[in-house]
Amino acid sequence: MLHLCGSVLVWTCSLFTLFVPGNTALRDQPQVIGSRQPIVAVLGDDVILPCHLEPKFNVEGLTVEWSLPDLKPDPADPLSRVEYVHLYRHRHEIPDMKIRSYVRRTALFTDELKDGNISLKISNVTLADQGRYRCFIPKLNSPVDQSVVQLVVAPQSDKTSTTEFYTKSLPDPDQTDETDAGGRLHLNVLIPLVVFVSLVLAAGVGVRFLKRRQKQNRQNDDVASTKPLTV
Secondary structure (H helix, E strand, O other): OHHHHHHHHHHHHHHHHHHOOOOHHHHOOOEEEEOOOOEEEEOOOOEEEOEEEEOOOOOOOOOEEEEOOOOOOOOOOOOOOOOEOEEEEOOEEOHHHEOHHHOOOEEEOHHHHHHOEOOEEEOOOOHHHOEEEEEEOOOOOOOOOEEEEEEEEEOOOOHHHHHHHHHHHOOOHHHHOOOOHHHHHHHHHHHHHHHHHHHHHHHHHHHHHHHHHHHHHHHHHHHHHHOOOOO
16 A cells, blocks of 8 residues: 555656646747737837747748637628638638738738747738737647737827837736636646645545554554463
8 A cells, every 4th residue: 555655646746747837848849929018009000910939930831820819700690701810821821711901911921930930010000900919820739829919009109108008008918818828828737736736635645544554453463462361
């Protein structure tokens, strides 16, 4: 029994080291990283929504999706297909699945996809462009395969004051997105941690029970050895 408890403890420790933050295997996986602060653009200007992979990872052969996570489907046409701000697939853009208002206004830096740069450039920004944008790599083998970037469109040219105002007033886009991959990463760490603690507690209870059982057996042996024999 003692040997079994020890084996369980060793196994749980090994499992825990695979998932704890800072583990090499998890840290080396490419993660999609977007701006955690709102990006401010002046009406009519061009803007770049920054998003990249860390560490650098070649995504030339992967699908890259830029979409509007807050865009609701048309209730009059529930079977309508999904449309994107920008869709990169099979090494080129797919314009047929693009939201009409973004046609000929978006572009990726295709020469930098090999380095993991999936930032999106939007030309001639309009007030309707303001909102949250999700960059997503569906087939990326990583728990963090997407991020959300907030775009703020300012009608005036005073970028500094507008940036300061929106930075203080707007929530972190990643924190407000219920499906953000950062939350999944925390969940991937929390579940093994709970399992680890549970198994350690179970092993401790087993060891304590075994020691108590052994102590009781020794006491019974002592009583039996001191009891006088009856003739």
